[in-house]
Amino acid sequence: MNKAYIDPNKCDRSAMCPARRSCPEKSITQEKLGFFKRGVPVVDSEKCVSCGECIKMCPHGAITMQGPSVGQKTKIKKKKK
Numbered sequence: 001m002n003k004a005y006i007d008p009n010k011c012d013r014s015a016m017c018p019a020r021r022s023c024p025e026k027s028i029t030q031e032k033l034g035f036f037k038r039g040v041p042v043v044d045s046e047k048c049v050s051c052g053e054c055i056k057m058c059p060h061g062a063i064t065m066q067g068p069s070v071g072q073k074t075k076i077k078k079k080k081k
């Protein structure tokens, strides 16, 4: 299943990130770098249920649904031989 992915080149790293606050699963976190300064929000793909709320809320169009190969923290199970 595709999961939310945040493009760091489009994200403005706002401390008031509406996408982070809209996530019903609390799967988006953001590192605190100062009083108003934050890092790029990160989606925990284990918690994300692909509802798309964050995509609707991001004012910069920085969030898309992507497969596990695009910079996500997704555990990929290896096939047994």
Ligand code: SF4
Binding pocket: 003, 004, 022, 023, 024, 025, 026, 027, 028, 043, 047, 048, 049, 050, 051, 052, 053, 054, 055
């Ligand atoms: S798609 Fe839904 S569950 Fe996943 S990060 Fe966005 S708001 Fe949260």
